[in-house]
Amino acid sequence: MTDISRTDQDRHITALGSSVASDLFQILRDGRPRTRTELSAMTGLARSTVALRIDALMKLGLVGPVGDAVSTGGRPSSQFAIAASGRVVLGVDVGASHVRIAVSDLTGRIQAETSERIRVAEGPEAVLTWVSGAAHDLLDQLGRAPADLLAIGIGLPGPVEHSSGRPINPPIMPGWDRFDVPGWFRGTFDAPVLVDNDVNIMALGERELSWPEVDHLIFVKVATGIGSGVISGGILQRGAQGTAGDIGHVHVARGADVPCQCGNRGCLEALASGPALGRELRDLAGATGMSGMAPESSQDVVELVKGGNITAIQAVRQAGRDIGEVLTTCVSLINPSVIVIGGSLAQAGEHLIAGVREIVYTRSMPLATEHLQITQSKAGADAAVLGACMLAIHHALSPSNIEEMVIGAPTAAKV
Incomplete structure (x- = not known):
């Protein structure tokens, strides 16, 4: 294997696992056009074998020609790259009181999206029925057929057994416990369905959008609850x-x-979540006779902070310290390069993050924090739906799935 192919192999590591550089499609996933000759040299495969595999991938709509390489004499060689718009995936972000879905191309670029105010407590049938109908509408809007859909990624606001896609004892999701989410879609879409916890998919989305070169990242969601998604060694x-x-x-x-x-x-959640801060501020207002301070939700707390309410600012700063106390242990265990603070309470801005930094930078070992960045989410509200799309993309474009599609293609028998 040449040095250039080793470089490509190192580069092709996703947040869901490693892939194999000798697979042509995995090499082309970096978006850089290459000729058949270059692919042959990188993989050690005969040029005729490369040509057959490229033809099979083109018929699947996964790879396409992108022009000619610079000629060194004679006819220019054709170059090939991933056909980002050839097929699509669906990302679904189910929140406590909303559902947002998006169709993206194979690079994660959103092509169409929509959302609806639906409470997850209405149950899986109500929520997923809306998702199914809205997904068909988006595909129609894009002129796509259901067959163009390679995979569906779904994030849920509770614990999920990822191997089966079933929620497990989710506290705010009545009727969802062990519900077969992938099975529910089986009669509607002929595409694999991947289900994960919402914080995990937010970590995927944040990394994809803002930190693609970072292999050690913790995403912390601070909202109705508190949780984190951990990417270590490039793997979720x-x-x-x-x-x-x-x-x-x-x-x-x-x-x-x-x-x-x-x-x-x-x-931690009982002290530093949005509802916990709301209760603390209401109790304090009642005990001191302060008026105009009766926050119920994370957003209410954020509005008080943005309005300059000193008591709310102090409460949010202390919440940051409490979160920082737990993250100090995480820094010692995982040694991340980046800690991203997201979720609705993160909209309080630097007040929350300042509390986190105060504790983490003070109590962690200097070597662990020398280059550690603690920052607010850049993806914001887009992190979850983008992460759901990436969950689907990483699965659909894995080496094993690509090989299955190539083998199953009618004209691929000799590839």
Whole structure:
């Protein structure tokens, strides 16, 4: 294997796992056009074999010609690259009170999207029925057939058994426990359905949009609940039962007597989530007789902060310190390059992040924080739906799936 092919192999690592550089499509996924001769030299395959495989990938709509290479004498050689718009995927972001879906090309570029105010508590049939109808509408809008859909990625606001796509005891999702989400779509779309926790897909989306070269990243969502998505070594970490990154239920000494909805006391989520801060501010207003401060949601707390309410600012800053206390342990265990703070409470801006930085930079080992960036999400509200698209793309374009499509293509018997 030449040096250039080794470079490509190193480059082709996604947040869901590693791929194989000797597969032509995986090489072309970097978007750089190459000739058959270049691909032959990089893979060691005969030029005739490369030509057959390129033809099969073109028939699948995955690869296309992009012009001619510079000629060194004689007829210019044709170049080929991934056909980003040849096929599409669907990304679905299911929140506590909203659903947003998008159709993207194979690079993650959004082509069409729509959203609806639907409470996840209405149950899986109501939510997924809307998703199915809206997905068909988006495909029609783009002039696409359902057969053009390679995969569907879905993020849910609760624990998910990723291997089966079933939610497991989700606290704010009545009727969803162990519901077969992929099975529900089976009669509607002939495409694989990937389901994951919403924070995991937000980590994928944030990395794709803002930190594509970063292989060690923690995305922290601070909203109704608190959780994190962990990317280590370029790979999304789910853990044995899919609960990796569940920092919301790590004990914080300051809140030892504060009950949490999980049944324990002193959980980070019971101290620093949006509802927790809302309760704290309401109680404080009642005890001191302050008026005009009765926040119910994370957004209400953010509005108080943006309005310059000193009490709310101090509460958010302390929430940042509490989150920082838990993240200090994460820094020692995982040694990330970047910690991204997202979710609705992150809209409070630097007040929350300043509290996180204050603790993490003070208590972590200097070597671990020398180049550590702690920053607000750049993807913002787009992180989840973009991450859902990337979840689908990484699965659909994995080496094993591409090989299956090539082998299954009618004209690919000899490839």
